[in-house]
Amino acid sequence: MHLLILHGPNLNLLGQREPDVYGHHTLADVQVGLDTLANELGVGLAHFQSNGEGTLIDRIHRASVDGVDGIVFNPGGYTHTSVALRDALAGVAIPFVEVHLSNVHAREPFRRESLLAPVSVGQVAGFGVLSYSLGLRALVTWLRERSG
Ligand code: DQA
Numbered sequence: 001m002h003l004l005i006l007h008g009p010n011l012n013l014l015g016q017r018e019p020d021v022y023g024h025h026t027l028a029d030v031q032v033g034l035d036t037l038a039n040e041l042g043v044g045l046a047h048f049q050s051n052g053e054g055t056l057i058d059r060i061h062r063a064s065v066d067g068v069d070g071i072v073f074n075p076g077g078y079t080h081t082s083v084a085l086r087d088a089l090a091g092v093a094i095p096f097v098e099v100h101l102s103n104v105h106a107r108e109p110f111r112r113e114s115l116l117a118p119v120s121v122g123q124v125a126g127f128g129v130l131s132y133s134l135g136l137r138a139l140v141t142w143l144r145e146r147s148g
Pocket of ligand 1: 009010011074075076077078079099100101102103104111
């Protein structure tokens with residue numbers, strides 16, 4: 001099983017960006033932690049971050065060509081704005097879990113709406129970097145149940 005860990009805008013700044021909200025772990029820390037978990041779960045991971053909407057869309061299209069089985073996606077601010085990313089995910093029909101470090105429902109009202117969540121398998125938010133691990137575990141379990 002091959003999965004893609006996808007990060008949207010400003011997540012390259014993880015560790016230095018608003019640490020009271022997003023914590024002190026860097027994106028490299030997240031990657032190392034997820035690679036360890038992926039080993040335990042027996043799945044392969046690719047990691048990708050971009051600040052550009054079009055670049056993220058192109059990566060999602062490529063995931064489809066490459067036969068990626070699922071995506072763990074933190075879309076950052078595009079969560080709340082991007083019809084184009086939603087269309088890309090719906091278009092390739094790759095199952096994905098939306099993850100957020102912060103609890104987007106407990107912050108500014110504009111963060112409560114996700115344009116992507118309605119086409120996702122589900123959403124994990126508010127657990128810091130643990131949101132990614134929970135999202136990965138959930139997606140692998142979900143995919144295995146469906147294929148078994
Ligand atoms: C975020 C939440 C978004 O609202 C915000 O724009 C981000 C990070 C999170 O992981 O908590 O960039 O996706």
